[in-house]
Structures are given as C-alpha cells and as structure tokens.
Amino acid sequence: MNLIIALLPALGWGLMPLITGKVGGSPSNQIFGIGAGTTIIG
Incomplete structure (x- = not known):
C-alpha cells in the first residue's frame, strides 16, 4: 500500500x-496552469 x-x-x-491537452490553451498557458496548480496544492 x-x-x-x-x-x-x-x-x-x-x-x-x-x-x-484536452482542456486546450496554448502550451505556455498549460505550463503556467500546471505550475500554479502545483504551487497551490503544495
């Protein structure tokens, strides 16, 4: 476990x-979203 x-x-x-990729947006927006989401969760 x-x-x-x-x-x-x-x-x-x-x-x-x-x-x-399913949500859409430019690659720079995707990278920013991943970074912002990771920062919020962290």
Whole structure:
C-alpha cells in the first residue's frame, strides 16, 4: 500500500499533460496552469 501512495504523485504528474491537452490553451498557458496548480496544492 505504501508503494501505491508513493507512486501517486508520479502518476499525477505524468497524466497532467494529457488532461491539459484536452482542456486546450496554448502550451505556455498549460505550463503556467500546471505550475500554479502545483504551487497551490503544495
């Protein structure tokens, strides 16, 4: 179970480009959104 919990951030970071690609926007907006979201969550 600890291994699954440890891998969740890596899975989320790997799926983020797919999710932002579906939402749309320019690549710079996507990168800014990922950075802002990560900062808020962190």
